[in-house]
Amino acid sequence: MLRSKRKVDHINHSLQQEDAGGSGFTDLSLIPAVLPDLRLEQVDCKCSFLGKELSAPLLINAMTGGHPQVKEINAGLAQAAADTGIAVAVGSQRAALENAGVIDTFTVVRQKNPDGVVLANLNAGCSYDDAKAAVDMLEANAIQLHINIAQELSMAEGDVDFRGVMDNIALLVDRLPVPVIVKEVGFGMSLETVSSLVNAGVTIIDIGGRGGTNFAAVEEGRSERIGGPLLNWGIPTASSLLEALSVAGNAQIIATGGVRSPEDVAKALVAGAKLAGLAKPFLQVLMEKGVQALISYIEVMKFDLRIIMMALGASSLSLMSTKQLVVTGTTAEWLERRGVNVNIYARR
Template sequence: MAGFVDKTPLTSGRKLDHLRICADEEIERGSPGFEDVRLVHSALPECDLSRIDLSTRFLGQRLNSPLFIAAMTGGHPGTTEVNRSLARAAERYGLGMCVGSQRAALENPRLEESFRVVREEAPHAFLSANLGIVQLRDHGLDWAERAVSMIDADAISIHLNFLQEAIQPEGDHDATGCYDALAALCMESKVPVIVKETGSGISAETARACWGAGVRAIDIGGWGGTSWAAVEAFRAERSPGHQETRLVSLGALFEDWGIPTAVSLCEVASTGSPVIATGGIRSGLDMARALALGADLCGVALPLLKTALESEDTLFTRIETLHRELSTAMFLSGSAKIADQKRARAYITGKTRQMLEHIQGGK
């Protein structure tokens, strides 16, 4: 085919690069703003810590906890075992999980096993497929349906990552036509469509556009956790050359770009639901704060990846710790169940408050 560039080895190799950089380097930047969110203490909670109910519902399915294993990996044979461990955790604890971008396996079906393993290990879990919005625009419903059937998914997440694309040497820099592609998928898809950012956050304006397109849930993917500007800067640094040197400084300049998770969450939750809060959530206390600000689920990526790479036991212990912390925060807020925590009151201070006042006060 004239002009056809086979990006398969590039896509698959990039998946392994990302995994290695995220495991080895310091790639978190900034703060999601949860230190500005102080839950109101209930001195007379009238509930039993040992009976706090973490179960919840999301897109018609029951989950044992609002902890959501955010999209991370698959797409290279070297990623299969991490996905296996994450899927086992999803099955064991009744958690929802989103796989990493399935682009590499859609380009090269030999890589499908690194994703299929997730459904094999988590036959009962709520699983979301994952595709970039540019691939959706360029390949349409066919790729979306193949991604869903590859893991018998309950939903499909379409990721928005234009900051990363702008800094990747091989990135897609043309975002035109993406909204129409999203709306067309929402019309045709047999499973609910979730739209997700990957670390720069979603504004109220973008959220309204997404609901208008027909998405069924929004994952805000806010700033203050894993930074894709930092990850791509490390990648560029590891492959020196004229263009890459420029990309290292571009990545460094834009490490601060994005809407902090706590702010993005308030913006998006004011426009509709359900909302997944992802980006820099590092404890069960952060989860409790996010629920009080309007989150339905709380996505965690990097900490689960790092523990999964250590051992499955370490991953399971981390999940149990998150649950223990969440239960404690709920108990001290006087919330016996997730619906109560979503009504919990919080004081918002500092920069988060300033940013939210700025939004309420208009431009």
């Protein structure tokens, strides 16, 4: 019951919390194509992901599930994903594996979105049997294995033993019948971490950088603690994204963490991300205005992304990664110190 109640606490505190800020997207600048030889009708933001076509490279990222009060939230998110043709992920399914009474708060996602891309979710330290059960529960197209060490260490009841997680990820990659997506929850991944994941066989990585919802702060809010040691922890999303891309090879990188606008999405795609994920912005619209408003919000975001693609002279997503991106400010300084060459983006 504690785990189930925690899901409601996370929703409430996430909605009340200001964004962590400092995602680094303001340090990334796109170069306009002043004379694009295009009509807007030619610009197409469709993409293929996990063998299915998405109408846009967008993901409603993992948020919730596991409590009767959040079933309607997951239903709304899934309906919006189905109607707009984008991907959707559920929050951790641990509660449903421990309590069959809340399974329907997750299965409603597949019911509302029978043909779309749905991602299961468990902690990266989970067993094979639990991971397989989570996938089967949703008939999921892939499973997110989330890494949330900073959150766990900020949680009064959190896990403090992270031994063997990388070996476990490699085992799950090898044995599960669907692709594994390793996901940070908002503290970012370094190039060393991404390189290790790629070597373990992971082919899709969600870098989950700092700049959006701060789960260390969420846990402090739950415990009424002030000023914990990990409150400002993590790698800003822009820095984490470019670090990851520098070592990803053929692995697909998903950009999440403080993505708040179509321009942020476009910057991530030009950098080389496969998808961009948002959580809190979608949740806020759903909670405040309802499902139809969320559907409209996503459709506007898709249209605005096409506008930006037009202004870049990119008629398709495959052309986005050929466009120039200028990295300046703190992000450029960070990446220079880390040995990542940002000039290659500006001189494509």
